[in-house]
Amino acid sequence: MNCIRIATATDLPVIMQLVASAKIIMRKNGNMNQWNDGYPSEKIILEDIKDKNCRIIMHGDTAVGSFVIKAGPDPTYSNIYNGRWLDDKPYYVIHRITSREDAHGIFNVMLDYCFNISHNIRIDTHKDNTIMQHLLEKYGFSYCGIIHLNNGDERVAYQKTIN
Numbered sequence: 001m002n003c004i005r006i007a008t009a010t011d012l013p014v015i016m017q018l019v020a021s022a023k024i025i026m027r028k029n030g031n032m033n034q035w036n037d038g039y040p041s042e043k044i045i046l047e048d049i050k051d052k053n054c055r056i057i058m059h060g061d062t063a064v065g066s067f068v069i070k071a072g073p074d075p076t077y078s079n080i081y082n083g084r085w086l087d088d089k090p091y092y093v094i095h096r097i098t099s100r101e102d103a104h105g106i107f108n109v110m111l112d113y114c115f116n117i118s119h120n121i122r123i124d125t126h127k128d129n130t131i132m133q134h135l136l137e138k139y140g141f142s143y144c145g146i147i148h149l150n151n152g153d154e155r156v157a158y159q160k161t162i163n
Contacts, residue, residue, distance in 0.1 A: 004056070009050075081146045086144065090120065123159075
């Protein structure tokens with residue numbers, strides 16, 4: 001059975017292993033351009049942990065995934081192109097989703113957890129991350145448009161609200 005807990009600094013090595021695993025999954029599935037150049041770095045993950053936004057998904061004693069959930073507004077979401085957000089209400093954002101290659105059902109577990117925190121979730125991904133886009137659409141997220149990261153890179157943006 002999977003459980004989710006707030007990550008601590010002692011989780012950093014295993015989270016970095018999960019990041020490496022996520023990169024392998026991306027590359028095997030044709031996503032060659034996301035999470036390059038050392039992103040996400042240990043410094044970024046430690047900041048997520050310090051701010052208590054990083055979560056780790058455990059299956060028994062084994063870490064099988066991690067993600068960040070934090071309250072908006074997210075500055076990179078302030079301008080959206082070729083579309084619009086579903087609403088202007090307060091929202092939470094999910095970032096930096098990782099999983100082991102042999103883990104299954106992680107996305108659903110993560111979403112259940114996140115929608116218990118907020119009924120309005122925004123998320124973005126790289127245009128080459130077709131697995132993530134498929135999962136987002138499968139779980140009822142709506143494509144909203146294109147956002148730009150601080151470095152200018154484009155991301156496809158999604159949102160889901162539940163009543």
